[in-house]
Amino acid sequence: MPEAPAPSSAPEQPRTLPLVFDEPRGRRKPPRHLADLTPAERKELVSGLGLPGFRAKQLSTHYFGRLVEDPAEMTDLPTAERDQLVAGLLPPLMEPLRTLETDKGATRKTLWKLFDGALVESVLMRYPDRATMCVSSQAGCGMACPFCATGQGGLQRNMSTAEIVEQVVAGARSLARGEVAGGPGRVSNVVFMGMGEPMANYKAVIGAVRRLTDKTPDGLGMSARGITVSTVGLVPRIEQLADEGIPVTLALSLHAPDDELRDELVPINNRWKVHEAVGAAWRYAERTKRRVSIEYALIKDVNDQAWRADLLADVLTSYGDWGWVHVNLIPLNPTPGSKWTASRREDEREVVRRLQAKGVPTTVRDTRGREIDGACGQLAAQ
Ligand code: SAH
Numbered sequence: 001m002p003e004a005p006a007p008s009s010a011p012e013q014p015r016t017l018p019l020v021f022d023e024p025r026g027r028r029k030p031p032r033h034l035a036d037l038t039p040a041e042r043k044e045l046v047s048g049l050g051l052p053g054f055r056a057k058q059l060s061t062h063y064f065g066r067l068v069e070d071p072a073e074m075t076d077l078p079t080a081e082r083d084q085l086v087a088g089l090l091p092p093l094m095e096p097l098r099t100l101e102t103d104k105g106a107t108r109k110t111l112w113k114l115f116d117g118a119l120v121e122s123v124l125m126r127y128p129d130r131a132t133m134c135v136s137s138q139a140g141c142g143m144a145c146p147f148c149a150t151g152q153g154g155l156q157r158n159m160s161t162a163e164i165v166e167q168v169v170a171g172a173r174s175l176a177r178g179e180v181a182g183g184p185g186r187v188s189n190v191v192f193m194g195m196g197e198p199m200a201n202y203k204a205v206i207g208a209v210r211r212l213t214d215k216t217p218d219g220l221g222m223s224a225r226g227i228t229v230s231t232v233g234l235v236p237r238i239e240q241l242a243d244e245g246i247p248v249t250l251a252l253s254l255h256a257p258d259d260e261l262r263d264e265l266v267p268i269n270n271r272w273k274v275h276e277a278v279g280a281a282w283r284y285a286e287r288t289k290r291r292v293s294i295e296y297a298l299i300k301d302v303n304d305q306a307w308r309a310d311l312l313a314d315v316l317t318s319y320g321d322w323g324w325v326h327v328n329l330i331p332l333n334p335t336p337g338s339k340w341t342a343s344r345r346e347d348e349r350e351v352v353r354r355l356q357a358k359g360v361p362t363t364v365r366d367t368r369g370r371e372i373d374g375a376c377g378q379l380a381a382q
Contacts, residue, residue, distance in 0.1 A: 030115055031091035033162035034063055035169075035211050039218045042089065049079055049088055059085050061217035067173045081308060093166045094120075100372040105181030109374035110170070114139065114163060118156050119381035120195050122167040123374045124174065124372055126182050132189040133171040136379070137164055137205050138196025143232050144267050145253075147297060148377040149335040150195045159196070161207030168195075168212060168220065189226040193251075195379045197231050199237035205229065224248050230295065232268045233277030242287040251293040251328070252281045255301050257312035265303065278315060285324035297330045297377070298343040298351065309351040313358035326361040333367060333375040 024344065034042060042056035053243060062068040066093045071086045094112040097119070101108050113119055118139035141148070142155035171187050175212040178184040190212055192198040198205045209227060211219040230251035231238065238250065254277070256262035262269040269277070281292045294316065298304045316325050329351060332342040343351070355362040369375045 007284075007355075012118070014049075019223065028116060030093065030160040030312045032089075033091060033093055033160070034059060034089040035162035035165040036160060036207065037089075038210075038216075039343050045088065046085065049084055051084065053083065055085055057217060058087075059089055063090065063169070063217075064211075064220050065217040067169060067176055069173060073303055079257075093160075094170075096170070102369060102371045102373065102374070103181075105374070107369045107374065108174070108180065109369060109372050110167075112167070114159070116157075120159065120163075120382050121379040122171065122194055123369055123379075124171045124180065124187075125368045126175075126180050126185070128182075130188040131171075131175055131180070131185050132191055133168050133187050133193050134191050134368050135164055135167045135208075136194035136196050137192055137198040137201050137208075141196045142200065143197045145232070145255075145265060145377075147265065147299060147332060147335065147338055147340055149373075149380040150377065152335070152337070153380060155196075158201040158204060161204045161211065164204060164208035165211045165220075172220070183354045187220075187222070189228070190222065191228040191230065191251075193228070193230045193376060195381065197232055197234070199231040199234040199241070202237050202240065206241075206244060206246075209244075209248060211225065213246060225290075228293070229279055232266050233272055233280070234268065235272045235276050235280045238277075238280040238284055242284045247288045247290050249290055249293060250281060250288075251295050251301070252277060253295045254278070254312075255295070255297055255299075257308055257315045259271055261303060261308075265299075274315065282319040282324060291323060292325050294325055294327045295330060297326055297332045298348055299332045300343045300347070302340060304343040304347045304351055306350055306354060307352035310358070311362045316360055317358060323361070326363065327355055328363055328365050330365045330376055331367060333378050335377060336380075 043053040046056040047053045062074050069072060071082055074082055094114050096110050097110055097113050098111045108124045109121055109122050120136040120139050122136060123134040138158050139156040140153050141150045143151055144153040168187055168190055174180050175185045198246050212222045212227060213224050215221050228249040228251050232253050255265045259273050262274055285292045332340060352362050367375045
């Protein structure tokens with residue numbers, strides 16, 4: 001966990017930060033699950049139950065490989081052992097309360113109730129050439145970005161590795177069963193852009209990334225290139241991620257190129273400034289050879305001025321122009337009670353033009369799920 005921001009002695013520091021990193025102690029932990037454990041830990045646990053160690057691999061094959069949901073389908077396991085294995089390693093983690101669909105069924109948002117009643121949401125987006133699962137890593141979020149619905153409710157708790165993985169497995173099951181418009185398919189991409197700040201739940205998120213990328217049947221066998229971890233910019237965690245040796249794509253939620261505005265839009269900027277966050281992103285790109293994505297929600301008359309677009313390009317290109325970065329502009333999605341709206345089309349176009357003119361690859365995100373409050377920043381689990 002990063003340390004809480006140090007109290008500043010500077011008299012001009014106007015406010016205390018509503019940032020929450022640590023959850024209350026003494027809470028019940030989510031049930032232990034196969035997906036929380038490494039293959040070696042699974043084997044050890046199964047042996048501890050007095051069962052042959054190879055059962056761990058069989059169980060993993062059912063969960064990660066065949067995406068089995070109903071234990072009755074695990075017919076290669078003797079009934080008595082199966083009950084023991086399922087009780088010990090496949091406890092129920094979450095229950096779907098509601099699924100909303102849009103885009104003729106190609107976008108599906110699911111509201112999940114976790115074991116302790118905490119609510120989270122995940123979104124499955126099907127495209128002609130890929131299927132992306134947008135997952136939550138925390139119930140709520142402590143980062144308090146004023147334009148994000150999740151940020152308004154504060155942090156309830158961190159999710160466990162298995163709770164994060166289970167969202168992807170659930171999406172993989174729906175796709176495999178052909179429940180999603182477009183016929184049977186598989187999850188090709190996972191983005192940590194649902195509820196929560198993934199870098200504030202670092203250990204569980206890295207565990208989940210490992211389960212997603214471990215070869216089947218140890219994990220889901222996905223490519224790290226298909227996984228994006230999005231962060232407000234917890235600098236020490238970005239540095240740590242670069243050292244993990246898993247080349248996931250890093251997305252940095254910048255939203256402003258100058259500290260004055262970013263202090264307001266992304267309050268963690270009061271702790272790690274624009275140059276520190278962008279510097280960490282640049283080092284990540286250098287270390288992993290993965291192009292970093294800079295997220296920038298375009299907010300009308302707030303951060304969409306031509307001079308800010310120029311400044312953004314200058315800040316990014318000051319680290320070099322070897323293609324280490326690209327900018328992903330997100331038209332602001334409406335959230336309850338927010339005074340802000342999306343930029344005018346002509347201002348959006350001008351921002352794109354100015355960034356590209358200075359050689360910064362720029363795209364505007366094709367936002368999905370707005371009709372079902374399933375787009376970026378709209379997940380409130382209500
Ligand atoms: N905590 C992570 C993941 C959050 S969601 C992070 O901040 O990066 C992914 C992206 O959606 C972030 O860039 C976030 O800033 C952005 N976002 C939040 N609210 C939004 C809104 N109302 N409209 C558009 N994008 C939004």
